Amino acid sequence: MFSLLRSFRWAISGILYAVSTQRNMKIHLLAALVAAAAGLYLKLPPGELVLLAVTIFMVLAAEMFNTALEAVVDLVSPRQHRLARIAKDVAAGAVLLTALNALVVAYLLIWPRLRV
Numbered sequence: 001m002f003s004l005l006r007s008f009r010w011a012i013s014g015i016l017y018a019v020s021t022q023r024n025m026k027i028h029l030l031a032a033l034v035a036a037a038a039g040l041y042l043k044l045p046p047g048e049l050v051l052l053a054v055t056i057f058m059v060l061a062a063e064m065f066n067t068a069l070e071a072v073v074d075l076v077s078p079r080q081h082r083l084a085r086i087a088k089d090v091a092a093g094a095v096l097l098t099a100l101n102a103l104v105v106a107y108l109l110i111w112p113r114l115r116v
């Protein structure tokens with residue numbers, strides 16, 4: 001039980017590290033809060049709120065994986081290397097894909113209700 005609480009603490013410190021050091025994480029978090037507030041304010045049906053929540057957490061988790069990968073790449077390859085560049089670029093591309101998906105979801109779920 002104690003070790004479970006300890007691993008939660010490490011996980012939370014990982015989240016706090018990403019939020020406090022990564023500019024993109026701050027942007028994603030702000031966008032997530034705006035989207036969640038809009039979803040609740042517009043009283044989206046439960047199914048659509050679930051979709052919004054999954055979308056939001058997907059972006060945040062992708063940014064966390066990207067931050068973790070950047071740290072590992074910097075550790076193993078402090079010098080410039082083609083494979084280090086590929087690893088970082090592909091991870092950044094994955095974050096971009098989740099962010100694009102979030103824009104599509106927001107456009108489909110939130111935008112139509114703002115126009116009425």
Ligand SMILES: Nc1ncnc2c1ncn2[C@@H]1O[C@H](COP(=O)(O)OP(=O)(O)OP(=O)(O)O)[C@@H](O)[C@H]1O
Nearest residue numbers: 022023070077078079080081082084085088089092
């Ligand atoms: N060791 C390296 N070898 C080759 N290219 C690298 C290396 N480190 C970074 N790069 C290139 O520079 C880009 C930016 O890397 P960086 O580590 O600064 O990440 P970032 O996207 O700026 O993230 P952050 O905003 O968190 O700093 C990478 O996507 C990659 O193209």
